[in-house]
Amino acid sequence: MDFPSSSGGASSNQFNPDAFKNQLQTQLAQAYAEEFLETLRTKCFDKCITKPGSSLSGSESSCVSRCMDRYVEATGIISKALFSATQH
Template sequence: MDFSSEGAGGSGKVDTGMIMEQVKVQIAVANAQELLQRMTHKCFNKCIGKPGSSLDNSEQKCIAMCMDRYMDAWNTVSKTYNSRLQRERARM
């Protein structure tokens, strides 16, 4: 990451707001990749008994339902966690 300010008018100051946004985006991407990796691993292990060249109908249904349940659970946990964070911030 380049912390020079060549693109910021040459003033020599670091745009910390821009850097923070870039870091937030990188964290969000890393979290999404980890979520996808975990979901794929868990659903593959649960639904695929004998890997082959294609998925049969029951494996396809199992994977679709597993991924739906995983995402529903993830969304529930995320909403609950965010609500708790907001309550904690309000108390401060």
């Protein structure tokens, strides 16, 4: 991991905590998004695709769509509850 400098150039060796924090937040958000999508794919695939083939049947497609919607909705509810609990 590169540590950003305060000037943004390669010639400065000064540590910039704000730039480092921003870079870390960006990397954590990306890792979270990748994990979220992978979990979504595996859970919905395992639940909905009973006979893998070259294409999805109509019922499989509907199931995947509903599964993804419910998973996203549940994650949003959990996130709201966690963030509202930390605000109190």
